[in-house]
Amino acid sequence: MQTLKMIITGPFSSGKTELIQCISEIDVVSTERKITRESERIKDQTTVAMDFGRITIDEDLILYLFGTPGQKRFDFMWEVLSEGMLGFVVMVDSTRPETFREARRILETFRSYSPVPYIVAANKQDLADAWPAEDLRIVLRVESGVKVVPCVASDRESVKEVLLELLYSILELMDEGKVLG
């Protein structure tokens, strides 16, 4: 049995848990706790260790989705989680520009762990205040070859699109012959 993993990362409250819950075939093994810090109280609970979801591909292949804890004080766990990842998705709450700088920091951190393909998922695109994906590309300084995918983490089709775009990115890299690994 072969297992693969994708990492879903992003700032606090960007929709990582929701995305995994939306697509996972098992109940997400979530480690949510009540938020104690007043400054972070924009939702009642947050992930303190990781979220863990699963998609069975066939009888001998399983894809695991790991969601990183969003709060900064748990970032020591990121490197451990990122080991052996197929690629990663940086979730961004498109309606909260105050988190864009943090998203950029997370993106750079994960890139430094492992130079695997990644995409940016511009979440909450169903809300009126959402910044367009192409504007997020500019403010997050995402390279032109990296996809910024508009998404709604509560919508299964939209989540499928995010995962597929990451896989397409991996294939494109293979086709371009740029891969090292």
Place this chain on the structure above:
Amino acid sequence: MALKGKLEDFGITQLLNLINLARKTGTLYIAGSEKEAYLCFREGRLIYVSMAGVDDYLPVILQRAGIFTEDHVRMIRKNMPGKTDQDIARVLITSGHLKQQGLLRLVREHILGLVFQVFSWNQGAFRFEPSELPVQGRITASIALENVIMEGSRRLKEWELLSDELPDLGIALKFAERPTTPLRDINLSVEEWRVISFINPRNTIRQIANYNNMDELQIRKIVYSLLQASLVEIVRSPRPLSAPVETQAPASDQVAKPDPQAEPQMRRPAVKRGIIQRLIRRIREL
């Protein structure tokens, strides 16, 4: 879809950069901690700026530039009621009072003066309304944002330095008791003379600026040079001074652009192409 946010999170430089790169058309409304302004853009170029408390009626702009007197402005207001800036400009140009090029240069300078003031705002809310351009009847310019961003950033640094040297505009000035050089032997610019003429322990620096229609950067530069030349001194008031003006520069983006030379080349994990295709097929089916 409106872009909204706080200047504390997303500074003016970043906003202008975004508007420039995305070639946006629309209006950026900014509610700063003390003032409000709106900046209009067409395809990523700055065309107009309006700021609360700053009269942008064309004759007033010409008065500030020293071309019109107060009487001229009063006369135009009286005789051309309801006429737009464009109407007034047309009359002034066709009657030979002004040349089109000169007028456009003044409007451009007025717009730049306002946008550079906005650069020092680091608190407040902003909202970008695409395709909204409230410039009916106004004379617009077409200014490339790259230069605005460069010059604004340079001024911001200067602003930070001057703010450190002179944090409070609520203080008053007096002439130095023992100036090293007599005032008549010193070459002063017109602007400096305008400030000098109001030096009085009863006038605060802010009042002098307001009376002379100077922005904070202008008045700080002049006062700083007068202080450096030991021509004036700060009046040390026994009463507690008013709280310093908000002058802190927006936090610079700590995330430095990565050095492309140092960037690791993206590579795939050690899996075969067929496995990725199996993943794609399965996720499509979900």
